[in-house]
Amino acid sequence: MLKRDLLELCLLHLMSGGDQYGYELLRQLHGVFPDTQESAIYAILRQLCREGATERYQGETSGGPARKYYRLTEAGQARHAALLEIWRKTRDALAALGIT
């Protein structure tokens, strides 16, 4: 499982808990993976959108600029489940080798 897949899994996982504000997603993931630039995370977020795994919409505004929110689609949920499965297998394989 590559780091890119891990970041993708994290993004999908965060969105599986409910719609997410795009900027907040970037900050949150950058906080967890500080060596990964936010531009790389943003590129993955856009690709997920392009591939139909997520949808983007503008939220309600109260005077300020419109906020963009992201939500999972059905394809995104399937992708999330598939990546989660790969992650669990990888984790178990590593644990079997004593890597924890």
Add this chain to the structure above:
Amino acid sequence: MKRNYLSRLSRAARWYLPPAEAAEVLEDYREIVEGRSGEELRRDLGTPRAAMRQLAQPKAYRRWLAVFLVLSACVLLPAAGVVRSELSWLFGLFLNDLMQTPRYAEMLLPLGTVLALVWFRRNGRKEETLPKWVVPLLILLLLGIAWVSFLAWTLFAERWNLLNALFPEERVWLHRLTLGLNALAAGTVGMIGLVKARLADRRWRAVYVLGLTGAVACLFMWKMYTGMFWEFQPGWQTPYVIRYMVIILVGLLGTGVSLC
């Protein structure tokens, strides 16, 4: 520094991404860069180029690069053809035949014009007002074309006295120099128009098309002077006048349409 970062980001986005996507990405980035210093931007987002390059869709970007290459070749080959004595090693390698035959070079004009018109119509954006440097550059290019057309007239109308008065024997090199500089300027300004048509407003392609016209007209005249393939029989100039007129008319028509 932050402003500089944003303007570089904007240029990179417009180079790597189609216009609609670039606008969307820039809108997102305005929010992302908010409240961060230039130093933080570099650390958290990387260089503007790197940030935008990872957003580019390889297939779409490669297609743009291919178009850019063809359009660049259309304007640079005729311009370089005029100053080929300085670039003889390059032309000796693979371009000699192409530039020795003006008819092939003339075909670069419709090719570049049609490709620029179609590509930027589909993949360019249009601002509300015409970019302020378009008109001055068009005037500059028109002046260059007017000079080449004047030289063409002296040749086709056989005004040798006028030509000799302007360029006496000791200053005959000046004649070639004006043509060479004209071609160089047309090629350079044409390239500026091409890049700006991608980065800013699609109407910059008018500058590209007129630059291309100027470069091809210069090459045509340069070949007329150096080719020695014409004979002084009555009406000898008719086919050349027609060809020259076609170059200018296609160029002006293309420029006019490009401004729409």
